[in-house]
Amino acid sequence: MANENTPKVGALGTLTNGFVKENPVLRLVLGTCPTLAVSTSMVSAIGMGIATIMVLILSNTIISLFKRIIPSKVRIPAYIVVISSMVTVVSMLVKAFVPVIYEALGVYLPLITVNCIILGRAESFASKNSVILSALDGLGMGIGFLAALFSISFLREFVGSGTLLNNFTSLVPFLGENALGGFNGLDVASFFAQNTNLEPVKLLILPAGGFLIYGFIMALVNRMNHKKGKPSVTMGCEGCNACEKEAK
Amino acid sequence: MQNAKNPATSNQENIQPASEDNNSLSELKMTVSPHIKSSLTTKGVMLDVIIALIPTLIAGSWILGPRALLVAFIGVLSSVLAEYLYNRLMKKDITVGDLSAAVTGLLIALNMPVTIPLWMVAFGSAFAIVVVKQLFGGLGRNFANPAITARIVMLLSFPAAMNNFVMPVQWNSKTDIVTTATPLYNLYEAFKSGSPDDYFSTLSDFPSLTSVFLGQMQGAIGEICAVALLIGFIYLIYRGVIRLAIPVSFVGTVFAVMLIAGKGSLNFAAYQVLTGGLLLGAIFMATDYTTSPMSLKGKIIFGIGCGLITCFIRLFGSLHEGVSYAILIMNLFSPLIDRLTRPRPFGESKKGGKQNAKA
Incomplete structure (x- = not known):
């Protein structure tokens, strides 16, 4: 982080920070609501991830550009205005180019506005760093969000409905009907149903199963970080500075 | 329950005088309660529960057919195995010997219709032991009954298989199994x-x-x-x-x-x-x-x-x-x-x- 008392990490460090080390979903536990809501299918999870990446990059860039103009007392409303404008732009793009995803995400697309990840990055990173670093941070955090959504939705869709990347063509309708050889996801369940009595565990596409898988993957990532000897991350320290002031 | 009650009553008598003069506490020779120990052990309680369930298991397999015994066997086996593997993997004491996993497995099996696919029984048992019991700290720390939770998880996951009840038949007769509503x-x-x-x-x-x-x-x-x-x-x-x-x-x-x-x-x-x-x-x-x-x-x-x-x-x-x-x-x-x-x-x-x- 670009805090005064932490060493400078550079462009590459800023980008990769969000992948695992400070993964917004799995390490900072931000953006839980969209994560649980859209991770029932991989295609909608990927759609959500890409839309969030776009909003994150745009809002981080713009907020970083205006960081000296925005008065600090009204910064949160100002950030929300910027973020919601970007969400409007992105949701119009989604509606125009991938209408099925627009339908699938439903209310969660406009709700990106209140996704804590975006406001959190604006407050703790974009308002303090240069434009390029902020854009990179947005991209990195967005990729971390997408990766978390991808892994959760992979397990939930695979075990919960017995499919993988079901309805994949709806993600890339602009490539035409037969793009990628007409690949439209795998139906693992019916393959198993032919020879065995295995069937999908429907619990996992219910909310309860979402929480379970979320917890398991979070524990796995925490364990990976523990093994590397990295301390656990606490959210919002860089934005608050309360204990720093005390120390000084 | 008695295990928990006895120390509680003996506790009060011992702590009451001690709390009045805290200063002399260090000079008093005290042993930690419980002072009266009952012969009741976890293993003994669990064994009693298993014994109490045996008539039910016999009746179930007599009425619904010998497959019930197979379901019960798979339930117990997979519960015990799940507990053993979890303990080994997490480098904890092996707690299979207290028989609590066997009781959980048996209860899960008794909650299943006799037609249930065996892998579902194994899945439910493993879920009960690992997710409901062990992840929360093992026996005595689970927030909900593992067998009940496993039953609900399976009801939500496999509604068709979990409601596939059959008419009771004399299993040695040649009649076909008839599926009906309860x-x-x-x-x-x-x-x-x-x-x-x-x-x-x-x-x-x-x-x-x-x-x-x-x-x-x-x-x-x-x-x-x-x-x-x-x-x-x-x-x-x-x-x-x-x-x-x-x-x-x-x-x-x-x-x-x-x-x-x-x-x-x-x-x-x-x-x-x-x-x-x-x-x-x-x-x-x-x-x-x-x-x-x-x-x-x-x-x-x-x-x-x-x-x-x-x-x-x-x-x-x-x-x-x-x-x-x-x-x-x-x-x-x-x-x-x-x-x-x-x-x-x-x-x-x-x-x-x-x-x-x-x-």
Whole structure:
């Protein structure tokens, strides 16, 4: 982080920070609501991830550009205005180019506005760093969000409905009907149903199963970080500075 | 329960004088309670529960066919295996020897219809042991009864397989297995019709109360034979493993509410008590030490709560069976019930507070 008392990490460090080390979903536990809501299918999870990446990059860039103009007392409303404008732009793009995803995400697309990840990055990173670093941070955090959504939705869709990347063509309708050889996801369940009595565990596409898988993957990532000897991350320290002031 | 009660009573006598002069505490030679130890062990309790379940298992496999034994075997085996593997993997003490995993596996198997695919039994057992029990710290730290949670998880995950009940058949006869709805569905219709007794008389193949009592009906392996369950109940009471409070208040509440709901039809209320998983749940699963309140008052509140939720689900819900949800919901309430019904320590005033300590 670009805090005064932490060493400078550079462009590459800023980008990769969000992948695992400070993964917004799995390490900072931000953006839980969209994560649980859209991770029932991989295609909608990927759609959500890409839309969030776009909003994150745009809002981080713009907020970083205006960081000296925005008065600090009204910064949160100002950030929300910027973020919601970007969400409007992105949701119009989604509606125009991938209408099925627009339908699938439903209310969660406009709700990106209140996704804590975006406001959190604006407050703790974009308002303090240069434009390029902020854009990179947005991209990195967005990729971390997408990766978390991808892994959760992979397990939930695979075990919960017995499919993988079901309805994949709806993600890339602009490539035409037969793009990628007409690949439209795998139906693992019916393959198993032919020879065995295995069937999908429907619990996992219910909310309860979402929480379970979320917890398991979070524990796995925490364990990976523990093994590397990295301390656990606490959210919002860089934005608050309360204990720093005390120390000084 | 007795295990927990005895130290509690002996505790008060020992701590009371000590707390009056804290300074001399270090000079006193004290041993940590419990001072009176009972011979009751976890393994002994679990063994008693297994013994109490054996009549039910025998009755279930006699009525529904020998596949019930296979289901029970797979349930126990996969539970024990899951516990062993988890302990090995997490480098913890192997706790398979306390038999609690075997009880969980057996209870899960008894909650299944006899036609259940075996891998589902294994999945449910592994879920109960690893997710519900071990991840929360093992025996005594689980927030909900593992067997009940596994049953609910399986009901949500495999609704078709979990409701695939068969008519009881003499398994050595050549008749084909017939899949049917449980009597609970008929009871639901009877409630809706307004006059249950008239409704029963219109049904041609509705089992009589005697045959329901003996287990001649559709249902899960362990829930059909009321006689066998009651034998197990008497054994557990005799051995002091469980107390009367929860089963009696649970079943009593269901009976009372159903008597009102059935407009005074004793038949209706008796069918409600004898069908479905009520007896199995009330005797073997609601009485789980970890997930039920400790005091007598708490136990009665717990039992009444279970009974009321069961009745509401059975009468007004979209499901015809509510025992497992009732127990799970009350499991989550039991820490709160424990706080509200904490027994008053000797010497404290009725209004609570520590007046004694001030004096």
